[in-house]
Amino acid sequence: MERGRKWAKELGVPFEPDLQSVLANPSIDAIVVNTPTNLHKEIILAAANNKKHIFTEKVLAFSVKDCEEIFNTVEAQGVKLMVSLPRLTKDYYLYAKKVVDKGWLGKLTMISCRLAHNGAVPSKGETQDWLPAQFFDKEQCGTEGTLLIEDERIRLKSSQLGDEEWIHPEGIDSSLPMPLEQWAAFIKDGTVPTITKEDVIHLTLINEAAALSDQESRRIELTEIVKDQENTRVKDPSILG
Structure with a gap:
């Protein structure tokens, strides 16, 4: 009190x-x-x-x-x-949803969502990162593509979009209004x-x-x-x- x-x-x-x-x-x-x-x-x-x-x-x-x-x-x-x-209003989330909905990653076998992730980078003085080996095994970890979002920057690799090189998509949709703004609009004008x-x-x-x-x-x-x-x-x- x-x-x-x-x-x-x-x-x-x-x-x-x-x-x-x-x-x-x-x-x-x-x-x-x-x-x-x-x-x-x-x-x-x-x-x-x-x-x-x-x-x-x-x-x-x-x-x-x-x-x-x-x-x-x-x-x-x-x-x-x-x-x-x-997070459901952010442009990178909206793009990730679009990628999944369009099937550019094929059949999903795993979804990993973290706000911060250094699992593929060895710590100082170490030679091995902490992610399990299967995270880097193509047969175990993916079917047709990978989507990475790091520091709000997007990279996509998909067998459906060319030669499976990393691409940096342009012209993605803007972020939506934040939850508090959406709530206010819902109250004010439906x-x-x-x-x-x-x-x-x-x-x-x-x-x-x-x-x-x-x-x-x-x-x-x-x-x-x-x-x-x-x-x-x-x-x-x-x-x-």
């Missing part, structure tokens, strides 16, 4: 320790949720039930079931929800965001599987969680989306 008072003073805005007072305030149209994920569901449902638009940090919730409950409430209350997934409900649920699905894998010390197939959710829906019709 003291941290909140201090920050409010720095920003020159009022501090209100009672969340319900904030949500009941008719002059407030929207809220931004930056709490730990374990508090997301409680706060977001309360905000939606008070007709507040919601912008929240990822992940939306710890389970797909909770995500569906949140979306059902948001849709029933007619408010706009946006989850901050800024512009449908490019970040979808499915994007949010899929992220939670991966997160839920990772947590379960850690708990049970085993590989988790995403189909396990999906089947569990489907079985729950049959037993409990109240969570049907």
Whole structure:
């Protein structure tokens, strides 16, 4: 609470320790949720039930079931929800999606996404990088091409685009508006965001599987969680989306 008072003073805005007072305030149209994920569901449902638009940090919730409950409430209350997934708006992501959709990489056998990656570069004093050997084995790692995005620069090699030399594509689509901008436009004029409900649920699905894998010390197939959710829906019709 003291941290909140201090920050409010720095920003020159009022501090209100009672969340319900904030949500009941008719002059407030929207809220931004930056709490730990374990508090997301409680706060977001309360905000939606008070007709507040919601912008929240990822992940939306710890389970797909909770995500569906949140979306059902948001849709029933007619408010706009946006989850901050800024990478989905970047030009290099949009280009990567285009490459995959057009089949330029053939059948995908692996997708590796990192914000920083030096796995192919040996550390100082070392002669060997830390990536497994199969990462460089053509038979094991790819079918028709490779897409690399480093420092927001794009390189593409595809058997469908010529002699399999690296190309640097030009004229790629510009980045889309950031999630916060899309949320505001959705509220103001109904512009449908490019970040979808499915994007949010899929992220939670991966997160839920990772947590379960850690708990049970085993590989988790995403189909396990999906089947569990489907079985729950049959037993409990109240969570049907």
